[in-house]
Each structure stands twice: as C-alpha cells, then as structure tokens.
Amino acid sequence: MLKLERYRHFVDYFSKHQPNPVTELHYGNPFQLLIAVILSAQCTDKRINQVTPALFGKFTTPEELAASTSDEVFTYIRSVSYPNNKAKHLVGMAKMLVEQFNSEVPSDITDLQKLPGVGRKTANVIASVIFDLPAIAVDTHVFRVAGRIGLTTNARTPLAVEKQLTEYLPKQTLGIAHHWLILHGRYICLARSPKCEICPINWFCKYYERNNTEAALLKAEALKAKKAKEQQKKKKQLNTISKELNKRSVDKDI
Numbered sequence: 001m002l003k004l005e006r007y008r009h010f011v012d013y014f015s016k017h018q019p020n021p022v023t024e025l026h027y028g029n030p031f032q033l034l035i036a037v038i039l040s041a042q043c044t045d046k047r048i049n050q051v052t053p054a055l056f057g058k059f060t061t062p063e064e065l066a067a068s069t070s071d072e073v074f075t076y077i078r079s080v081s082y083p084n085n086k087a088k089h090l091v092g093m094a095k096m097l098v099e100q101f102n103s104e105v106p107s108d109i110t111d112l113q114k115l116p117g118v119g120r121k122t123a124n125v126i127a128s129v130i131f132d133l134p135a136i137a138v139d140t141h142v143f144r145v146a147g148r149i150g151l152t153t154n155a156r157t158p159l160a161v162e163k164q165l166t167e168y169l170p171k172q173t174l175g176i177a178h179h180w181l182i183l184h185g186r187y188i189c190l191a192r193s194p195k196c197e198i199c200p201i202n203w204f205c206k207y208y209e210r211n212n213t214e215a216a217l218l219k220a221e222a223l224k225a226k227k228a229k230e231q232q233k234k235k236k237q238l239n240t241i242s243k244e245l246n247k248r249s250v251d252k253d254i
C-alpha cells in the first residue's frame, strides 16, 4: 500500500470514528493547560490530574505562581516525575509570563519555547489545543504509532516525525491527529504488545502487514508444527519410561 493511501485511510477512519478527541489532561484555561503539559513530561496524565486540582486552587494566576517559590510548588507536585525541576520550571514560566507576556500565554511557537520547561512538543500542544493552530506535537505515542502504521519512514527524531506528518496530513487535521495517535497508542497500539488482532486499523497498518505476510504465516505454521513434534517426542519418552518402571515393579513382585 502506498504511503499516501495509508494517510487517506488514517484520516478517513479517525474522522469518522473519533471526530472530536480531546486531551485527557484536566484544565480550565490556557494557563492551567500550560502547567499541566509541563508537568506531564515523562509522567501519566492520570497522575497529573491527581495533583493539579490542589495546585490550580492554590495558584490561580501567573502572578500568584510567580510570587511563589519552587520549594512551595514542590509540595504540590512531589508525586509527579522530576518534581524538583518541574517546580523550578513552573515558577520560572510564571515569572516570564508576567514580565514578558503581560501574564498571557503566548500563541507563537517561538515565544512559547522561550518559557522555562516548554519544549517544542509542549509549545505545539498549546498552539493546537488552545489557539487552534495547525501544529502537531510529537510525544512517545505519536512517534511510535505513526511509524508503525507507516505514516512516517526512517524518521529518527521527533522533529523528523513532525515534519513528515505536517507534510502529508491535511492542515486542518494536524492538531486532531495528535490526539488520534496518542489515544490509539495509549489503548490499542501499546509500546510492548500492540493489540494488533483487535486493532480496527490493522488493514492499512504497515507493521501489521509486515508481520502477516505469507512468509510470516508460513513461518508461524512451521514453528507450530515443530512444537507439536517436540511435544509428541516428549510424550513418547514419558510412555517408555512409564512402561520401563511398570516392568521393573512386576519383576520385583515376582
């Protein structure tokens, strides 16, 4: 199947079955989403959603967070990954928002990346989710799933994946495709054991195609036959041993 066809099937399928996917992070405004996304690096959304209600309750504005200390913020986020660094980033980010961006979250990707704790991925999430801009954030799920499906080829860095997806996906689907890939990676196309047999898009997935070619099926059959033969051999050996033991016991009785 051609790459372009895979893209077409991908967009068709998810547009129909998941027309409005949203981030699983809880937030009420751009400032809160920015905090949640910074915290979510190398951590689960579930964990972040557990700590953010208290954090958002305590620091309701960039000014309040900017006036705090990383030690204080740490007490609210101690259960997330890398709490020390993230606490420093949050306070630094809030200070920069207040001092340079009039306490507003900027929409420009370059401006966003100036904020402490904000890399390209976080900037793209904010740009697409909050400002509806055509940007696609590449996290570990997007990286893996896009590669497996065959939407990307030989893309070794998140930026390379972002470039290929941006080149082929229709502009208006870039932001939404990020959620499609993340959710698919989180629930079906798992890192260690993808659920290919129940995957609704396996019919156009390159990974599935590669593992289910005639050669792969023949190999699996041969392996099955080999195992059956080995089991038969073991059974035969056990029978022989059992007969021998029976014979010895009879000889002893006589």
Ligand code: SF4
Pocket: 148, 149, 188, 189, 190, 194, 195, 196, 197, 199, 200, 201, 202, 205, 206, 207, 208
């Ligand atoms: S078929 Fe397997 S590898 Fe392909 S997208 Fe589905 S779960 Fe992932």
